[in-house]
Amino acid sequence: MTDMKHLLSIEHAAPADLRQMIADAATWKRERGRHPRQPLAGQSWAMIFNKASTRTRVSFEVGIRELGGSVMFLSAAEIQLGRGEPIKDTARVLGRMVHGAIMRTYRQADVEEFARFSGIPTINALTDDEHPCQILADLFTFEERRGPIQDRVVTFVGDAACNVATSWIFAAAKLGFELRLAAPRAFQPAPELLARAGGRVRCTEDAHAAADGADLLYTDVWVSMGKEAEAAERLRALAPYQVNAALVKRARPGALVMHCLPAYRGKEIDEATFEANADTIFTQAENRLHVQKAILAWIVS
Numbered sequence: 318m319t320d321m322k323h324l325l326s327i328e329h330a331a332p333a334d335l336r337q338m339i340a341d342a343a344t345w346k347r348e349r350g351r352h353p354r355q356p357l358a359g360q361s362w363a364m365i366f367n368k369a370s371t372r373t374r375v376s377f378e379v380g381i382r383e384l385g386g387s388v389m390f391l392s393a394a395e396i397q398l399g400r401g402e403p404i405k406d407t408a409r410v411l412g413r414m415v416h417g418a419i420m421r422t423y424r425q426a427d428v429e430e431f432a433r434f435s436g437i438p439t440i441n442a443l444t445d446d447e448h449p450c451q452i453l454a455d456l457f458t459f460e461e462r463r464g465p466i467q468d469r470v471v472t473f474v475g476d477a478a479c480n481v482a483t484s485w486i487f488a489a490a491k492l493g494f495e496l497r498l499a500a501p502r503a504f505q506p507a508p509e510l511l512a513r514a515g516g517r518v519r520c521t522e523d524a525h526a527a528a529d530g531a532d533l534l535y536t537d538v539w540v541s542m543g544k545e546a547e548a549a550e551r552l553r554a555l556a557p558y559q560v561n562a563a564l565v566k567r568a569r570p571g572a573l574v575m576h577c578l579p580a581y582r583g584k585e586i587d588e589a590t591f592e593a594n595a596d597t598i599f600t601q602a603e604n605r606l607h608v609q610k611a612i613l614a615w616i617v618s
């Protein structure tokens with residue numbers, strides 16, 4: 318066991334660690350059902366979720382069990398956290414009982430505080446700022462189908478200021494690909510964030526120009542969890558940023574279309590484009606499981 322590891326963001330992840338997890342995911346995928354390693358044997362993990370989840374929840378629950386560990390799902394609303402017990406107290410209690418924690422919530426600072434006070438490996442399972450586990454699965458899926466992502470062109474279309482887009486932004490410099498963000502001005506990331514990230518990242522309001530020759534077209538929901546009050550304004554402003562046949566035509570022939578799910582047909586992607594790319598999109602969802610194992614194995618090593 319080396320120093321305590323966490324996966325709290327892509328921003329603060331080391332490129333070598335990202336590379337290791339992506340490579341290891343391929344092994345976990347190949348060896349599913351006959352894993353020679355059980356890195357979580359004898360361990361109990363807690364999942365503290367303050368937002369809905371299908372993929373992240375199921376992939377971690379199954380992944381932890383298949384790595385020899387046991388897992389408890391704690392809905393934040395049903396533990397004392399939901400009645401106002403401070404994060405730092407919850408963290409110090411859980412840190413004395415379980416071996417690792419996975420947290421989905423609103424504020425990035427809350428996951429960081431949990432990691433600091435719990436003293437156990439902590440994984441960000443989505444905050445308002447980042448979704449690092451998702452982006453690792455996306456990178457793995459791209460490379461599984463198309464080879465190294467280095468120097469390829471990724472175009473993110475839609476709410477380019479959301480958590481998933483932000484994790485893509487921080488991945489670009491670390492893994493050396495070009496990232497284009499197509500969004501209305503109000504849904505583009507802050508210049509300060511782009512400066513922090515570095516790398517080849519460009520923002521535009523022109524989705525078609527951004528898609529030109531792209532190797533990957535990527536989108537996410539227009540109304541992220543917690544933004545429901547802004548739904549009407551978001552649907553109006555983002556309407557021109559749908560991934561559809563006209564947009565796909567601008568990309569490189571054979572370009573991948575990916576979506577982190579859940580998908581809202583007729584909004585960020587149309588039904589025909591979604592179904593035409595369903596095999597990639599559901600492989601991307603499946604890969605969450607293989608990548609979660611890689612993250613867990615890395616974090617306890």
Ligand code: CP
Pocket residue numbers: 369370371372373374443451577578579
């Ligand atoms: N993509 C993703 O994180 O899905 P869930 O919200 O269902 O976990």
Ligand code: NVA
Pocket residue numbers: 443479480481537538540541542577578579
């Ligand atoms: N940006 C979305 C991702 C869902 C997996 C949200 O935060 O709701």
